[in-house]
Amino acid sequence: MKKILSFIALAAVAAGVQAADWSDTSLGVTYGTKFAEPYGSTNISKNIYTLKHVSGDKYGTNFFNADMLQSNSEDKVANGNSGAQEVYVVYRRLFDLQKITGKSYAFGPVKDVGVTAGFDWNTKNDSYASKKRMLVVGPTFMMDVKQGFFNASVLLLDESNAPNTMARYHYKNHAALSLAWGVPTGINNLGFEGWADYIGAKGNDEDGNATKAETHINAALMYDVSASVGAAKNTFKVGAGYEYWKNKFGNSTTDTISFSAPKQAGPGATAKTPFIKAEYHF
Numbered sequence: 001m002k003k004i005l006s007f008i009a010l011a012a013v014a015a016g017v018q019a020a021d022w023s024d025t026s027l028g029v030t031y032g033t034k035f036a037e038p039y040g041s042t043n044i045s046k047n048i049y050t051l052k053h054v055s056g057d058k059y060g061t062n063f064f065n066a067d068m069l070q071s072n073s074e075d076k077v078a079n080g081n082s083g084a085q086e087v088y089v090v091y092r093r094l095f096d097l098q099k100i101t102g103k104s105y106a107f108g109p110v111k112d113v114g115v116t117a118g119f120d121w122n123t124k125n126d127s128y129a130s131k132k133r134m135l136v137v138g139p140t141f142m143m144d145v146k147q148g149f150f151n152a153s154v155l156l157l158d159e160s161n162a163p164n165t166m167a168r169y170h171y172k173n174h175a176a177l178s179l180a181w182g183v184p185t186g187i188n189n190l191g192f193e194g195w196a197d198y199i200g201a202k203g204n205d206e207d208g209n210a211t212k213a214e215t216h217i218n219a220a221l222m223y224d225v226s227a228s229v230g231a232a233k234n235t236f237k238v239g240a241g242y243e244y245w246k247n248k249f250g251n252s253t254t255d256t257i258s259f260s261a262p263k264q265a266g267p268g269a270t271a272k273t274p275f276i277k278a279e280y281h282f
Helices: 001-017 097-101
Strands: 022-035 044-057 060-071 085-096 110-124 133-143 149-161 173-186 189-201 214-224 236-246 271-281
Touching: 085 097, 085 133, 097 110, 110 149, 214 271
Parallel strands: none
Antiparallel strands: 022 044, 022 271, 044 060, 060 085, 085 110, 110 133, 133 149, 149 173, 173 189, 189 214, 214 236, 236 271
């Protein structure tokens, strides 16, 4: 299965190297003071610097997002007192079946169907030193909304990690329901965007402890302020949002194995984070 998923992910990247019919690239910054980490604090301040690219071609769409996360000293770098840094990269390729075959796949509230493939990649310099690698593939249902988009995907995840100096550990393949949206609110220049994932448990972790299902929601209201600075529409956006992440990365907030061997990741395994953000699109 891993070889199959690897082939699909490589094919998705190769197919992404196509002349784009349209594209949107942006630089963004997000700030919040209530980020959380398993086995750590729930009061972590982070600056998140983002490079994002979305484009469409004759096969479907590409999505690429790279975050550089800078924590304050509540989330320390390994063997130090300063804040840790993390890089988290996501790539998704959506193959649009209607575009590829010329046939309609609409039914009920669904206007089109596709296949999504891609990967997640991260590295972090805290004491855990995550080196996550994840391949994803599954069907995507594009909902019939009046403006913008609303997609629902059912994905198979193949995830591994090699924290600290450990050999790479492969979790049990697991499923996820993934929603993504970007729609107008009906108020001039104000949009509602974000994603929501329900990720199934992935078996035991590298220490032999049972993982838990995750719920991860990130939603924001973004206001287009381009006109106020004499720029083209959708060039500058500012807004605010909220992130909820229960059992982050599969770590349980409350479970224990025994009185002598606690598995509690503590309150930090569930983040409840208001944030503000700004974006420049070009």
